[in-house]
Amino acid sequence: MxxxxxxxxxxxxxxxxxxxxxxxxxxxxxxxxxxxxxxxxxxxxxxxxxxxxxxxxxxxxxxxRKNHLLRQAVKKSGHSHILAANIDQALLIVTLKQPRTSLGFIDRFLISAEAFRIPQLIVFNKSDLLSQEALTEQSELQKMYNSLGVHSICLSAINEEMDELLELLENKITLMAGHSGVGKSTILNKLAPEFQQTTQEISNFSQKGTHTTTFAEMFRLNKSSFLIDTPGVKEWGLVDMEQQEISDYFIEMRELRLSCKFGSKCLHLQEPGCAIQKGILEGKISEARYHSYKSMVLGEDNRK
Ligand SMILES: Nc1nc2c(ncn2[C@@H]2O[C@H](COP(=O)(O)OP(=O)(O)O)[C@@H](O)[C@H]2O)c(=O)[nH]1
Ligand SMILES: [Mg+2]
Ligand SMILES: [Zn+2]
Known part of the structure; x- marks a missing residue:
């Protein structure tokens, strides 16, 4: 059976x-x-x-398996942990406030999913908390990610209906991730009230958040739509990714990198004749994305 x-x-x-x-x-x-x-x-x-x-x-x-997503096992034992298998899309819940999700973290998530050939989607949640200025930043980020082919929507999970999101999840298995406290359980409860997931109280909410979910779990939203809630993904790692490989998963670098003077050996840091550096000057690649790229290649901690 x-x-x-x-x-x-x-x-x-x-x-x-x-x-x-x-x-x-x-x-x-x-x-x-x-x-x-x-x-x-x-x-x-x-x-x-x-x-x-x-x-x-x-x-x-x-x-x-059609695919799977890995994350590094705790304590860097050299073993990896399969987060989930047979995923149709990866959904990242991002908040610019309470807590602030860094751009580095967003890109790291997108690139990891891209490496496993899993399409990505972003929900900017808690937009009710944003000032006019922060709303502008959010819409600029949305524009940037949309231009890279990563669809995004903005949401206030405690105030709004989930119709738009539900439509994006229809007939798919979606893996949902995001820092602790961004509203994953709140979103799940609104999508499927029968599951009644525990959400964090505002009162004991810290900027870092605490873990209220320990294991990844898949929820059935309706007959053919499933949502996987994952525990805090602080350990989200670039498992088995070579330095040279990383720019292949940055969608806007994928083509351009082929024209670097040193070809696939170019790490796009300081090398002469680098097409990526030129692309930044020409505005084809954003500074923010390149910053994320660089910290991944240099192995800097970008998990926050
Ligand atoms: N202001 C505001 N608070 C929200 C929103 N969505 C969730 N929250 C609150 O953020 C806190 C953390 O939410 P939770 O769903 O537990 O986050 P999780 O750790 O990602 O599962 C809870 O107190 C929620 O009520 C939102 O859109 N706006
Ligand atoms: Mg939760
Ligand atoms: Zn280069």
């Missing part, structure tokens, strides 16, 4: 069966050995086959 993994706690997996039941499964011992590099062999979003054992199930096989 087949099903989709909705939730994983490390030893138990919640599986949505083909006849729309939810059952608890464990995994066959042998499966554990195959996922050598990952700390978790079965991820949220995985299609699996299982056998029934009384009321529970035993997962016997993971069906081939």
């Amino acid at each position: 087949r099903g989709t993994v909705l939730k994983s706690t490390g030893s138990w997996y919640e599986v949505l069966t083909e006849d729309e039941q939810i059952i608890q499964c464990r995994i066959k011992g042998k499966l554990r050995l195959e996922g050598v590099r990952e700390t978790n062999p079965v991820a949220v979003g995985d299609y699996v086959t299982y056998e029934l054992e009384d009321v529970n199930g035993v997962i016997s096989e993971i069906l081939p």
Whole structure:
């Protein structure tokens, strides 16, 4: 029998069966050995086959993945953790206030998703908190990301309806991420009130936020639309990405980089004849995006 993994706690997996039941499964011992590099062999979003054992199930096989998103395992053990599998799009919730999401973090997220060939989407939330000036900044950011092919909408999750967002999520499996406190659970509760996720109280809300969600979990919004809530993605890392590779995932650099004098060896830092440097001067690449690029290549901590 087949099903989709909705939730994983490390030893138990919640599986949505083909006849729309939810059952608890464990995994066959042998499966554990195959996922050598990952700390978790079965991820949220995985299609699996299982056998029934009384009321529970035993997962016997993971069906081939369309894709997956990794993040580095805590404590840099060299192992990586699969955040989720079989994702149609990655949705980043961004706030310019309470907390402020840095541009570096946004780009890091987009580039990581791009590396796994997963289309991206941005929601700018908490727009009710923004001054006129900050609203202008937000709309400029929206313009910039839209011009890169990353669709974005602005939202005030506590005040507005979710129609526009729901439409973007229709018939897809969407992975939702964003710093703690940006409103992920609030958005999920509005989209699917039956799940009643815990949200943080304003009173104990700090600029950094605390973790109220520990494991990634997939929620069914309607028959064919799923939303995966992920715990704080501070550890979001550029897993297995070579320095030379990074500019390939910056959409506006992808073509341009081919004309660098040193070709694919160019890191676009100080090299002579660099087409990317020229592109910045000509306004084809924004300073902000290049700044994000540079800190990724130099391995600077850009997780905030
Ligand atoms: N002002 C304002 N507050 C919001 C908005 N969306 C969420 N919040 C508040 O932000 C806090 C954190 O939200 P939560 O959904 O728990 O964030 P999560 O950590 O990303 O799941 C809660 O107190 C929410 O009520 C919004 O659009 N505007
Ligand atoms: Mg939450
Ligand atoms: Zn170059």
